[in-house]
Each structure stands twice: as structure tokens, then as C-alpha cells.
Amino acid sequence: MSAPLTPPNALFAALRQASAAIGADPMLIQAAGGNTSIKDGDVMWIKASGTLLADAVEKDIFVAVDLPDMRRAVADGDARADQPAEFSRVQDGLRPSIETSLHAVFPQKVVMHAHCIHTLAHAVQKNCKAMLAGPLAGLNWAMVDYVKPGTNLARLVSDVAKEPIDVVILKNHGVIVAGDTIEQTHALMLDVHERLRIAPAGNNFADLATLESLTAGSQYTLPDYAPLHQLALDSTRLQQATGGSLYPDHVIFCGIGATALEKGETPDAAATKQIQAGAPAPVFLIVPNKGVIVRRDATEANHALMRCLVDVLLRVPAGAELTYLSDAQNFELLNWDAEKYRSTLNV
Ligand SMILES: [Zn+2]
Numbered sequence: 001m002s003a004p005l006t007p008p009n010a011l012f013a014a015l016r017q018a019s020a021a022i023g024a025d026p027m028l029i030q031a032a033g034g035n036t037s038i039k040d041g042d043v044m045w046i047k048a049s050g051t052l053l054a055d056a057v058e059k060d061i062f063v064a065v066d067l068p069d070m071r072r073a074v075a076d077g078d079a080r081a082d083q084p085a086e087f088s089r090v091q092d093g094l095r096p097s098i099e100t101s102l103h104a105v106f107p108q109k110v111v112m113h114a115h116c117i118h119t120l121a122h123a124v125q126k127n128c129k130a131m132l133a134g135p136l137a138g139l140n141w142a143m144v145d146y147v148k149p150g151t152n153l154a155r156l157v158s159d160v161a162k163e164p165i166d167v168v169i170l171k172n173h174g175v176i177v178a179g180d181t182i183e184q185t186h187a188l189m190l191d192v193h194e195r196l197r198i199a200p201a202g203n204n205f206a207d208l209a210t211l212e213s214l215t216a217g218s219q220y221t222l223p224d225y226a227p228l229h230q231l232a233l234d235s236t237r238l239q240q241a242t243g244g245s246l247y248p249d250h251v252i253f254c255g256i257g258a259t260a261l262e263k264g265e266t267p268d269a270a271a272t273k274q275i276q277a278g279a280p281a282p283v284f285l286i287v288p289n290k291g292v293i294v295r296r297d298a299t300e301a302n303h304a305l306m307r308c309l310v311d312v313l314l315r316v317p318a319g320a321e322l323t324y325l326s327d328a329q330n331f332e333l334l335n336w337d338a339e340k341y342r343s344t345l346n347v
Helices: 009-023 067-076 100-104 117-123 128-133 151-160 182-195 208-215 226-232 235-242 248-254 267-276 300-313 327-334 337-345
Strands: 035-040 043-047 062-066 110-114 141-144 167-170 174-179 284-287 291-295
Touching (some): 009 182, 035 100, 062 067, 067 100, 100 151, 110 182, 117 300, 151 167, 248 327, 267 284, 291 300
Antiparallel strands (some): 043 062, 110 174
16 A cells, blocks of 8 residues: 555645534534545545534544545446445545545545535425526536435536536435635535525424323424424425435435324334334324424434424425435435445444
């Protein structure tokens, strides 16, 4: 292996600061989602899988990968490209992000990827591309269809990024921005976020007394994030939430779609029903017209992704046609070893 690795100091400090700022904003990043990178010659430093961008200043969350080797593997359709740990310059440490190949295909020095709520509120809608044209006018942007994060997605992005492009909207997933400096790239991320900003709807009152009695003695309780109840308090939003999964991290951390409690059903009975069907107990349950209840043992990552769902749906208009992940797309996410690793680290 080559000479000892030294991160590009001043630049690296700036990357850590920008990453921590993005990571601390739940409107941009939830749990271990999103990632940032910087290229330095033949080395690309990228966030490690399962770590939090919010920790970027306080902890060592970046790992070095061999950039030319990774790029070759993506271009050749080599299956190794979906095993980013194979490209680590230091073995036995943290694994590089499962989205490493996505960063490698950009020629620009700095790449930042977020699961921005305002972007997602557009990117889950069928006619998203037409909707984006106005707000993103003047930016050098493109959109790619949904495929599982990893090499297939990197290849799609690589096709549109051949002519250097600064912003790529990932359908049913998020946004990726690229630039030659950290300041410029960070500013571009915030610019896209602002351009796509949508004010949230939803100010119905939850029936907290009913939820309290329903959850007494059960494995469910009331959520800390009060807006979550809005999923239950409007029939359109209830349908949108229970219609399926809208983006990958929801599937990884909250399971497929969302479950509504049936009339007369107890929360524990709903959980048992799902376990008998071969799935884990739902992380949260929607109680129609009453509110939302969450598992008492829900992790911070579970909470972050529940919050993400309501933050997105409060920004999707009632008549919108949504694109859900297919059964096959849900299945490939749930049976992906790399994701199992990531969700185990981030509990
Ligand atoms: Zn992502």
C-alpha cells in the first residue's frame, strides 16, 4: 500500500464544519443519511457508513478510498463497486459510505448528498421534473430516476454528469451537489434547499386522550414530535402515508410504508399481526382521525425517519400523484447486507 494518508488539512477542517452544519439540520439530514466527500489526488475522503454527519467536527467519520480504482470498477460494471470497503485505503476501520461510488463519478473536488425534505417533497411526485424546472432555473442541474443507492445509481448519475453538472435530483431519494470548493458546494446545497422550499400544511388537533388510553400498558406510546400526528388527521395524508414507501431510508429505518390501526384493533394486536406476517412490529402506527403512536423502544434513527415522513407529506399537495417504491425495490433494500450494517451501527 502507498504512503501514509494525510487529509488535506485546511480543506478537511472546512469540510468537517460544513458537514456538521448540514448534518445538524433535520430538514437536510436524518440519522445516518447523507454524506460528503473531498477528492485529493488519487484519494477520496468520504463519510463512513453508519456515522452521523452531525458528528463530523467531533469525531473521525471520514475514510479514505482509492479513487481511480473505484472509478474503474463503476465504469466496468464490476460488482466490487458495490462493496466500497474493498476500496478503503486503510483496512479494518470504518467502512466507506454505501454511496461512495455516487461521489466518485463526479469530476468536481467536493460532493455533498442530502435527503433534503423540500427536495423529497418534490422528488416523490410523479411529475417532479416539470415541477423542478421553474425553481431550479439557472442552475446546471439534472434528474435521474430511482434505482437502489449504490453502483447502479452511480452509473445513472455518471451518464448525466459527463458534462460536469452541479446539481442532480435523485427521484424518490434526495439531492447531490458538486463543486470545486467546500464553500461553493455548501452554498449550492443551501440554495437548492431554499429554491425548493415549501411551507408545511397541517394544523389539525390530535385526540391525545384517546391515544393515551389506547397505549396504556402497550408497547406503544405517544411521540415527542407532535407534527407526526398530522399523518392521521387528514384522509389524503393518511392515504399518502399508507400507500407505500417513498424513499430508501424510510424502508431501512421504519419498514415498508406505514400501517394504520384498524377499527377496534389494539396496538399490540396490530404488532402481533405484522410479526405473524413475517415483518417486525411497526415502528409507528397511525390511528385514523386520532393521531400517531410509536414503539417505546424506537431508536433515534427510527424517530428521525418518522419525522422525515411527516415533514415531507406536510409539503405534498392533496391532489399530488406520488411514486412509491415497488415491492421489488422494497425487497432489495431490506435484503441488502450493506444496509443491515448501516442500520446496526446507527441505533
Ligand atoms: Zn442517499
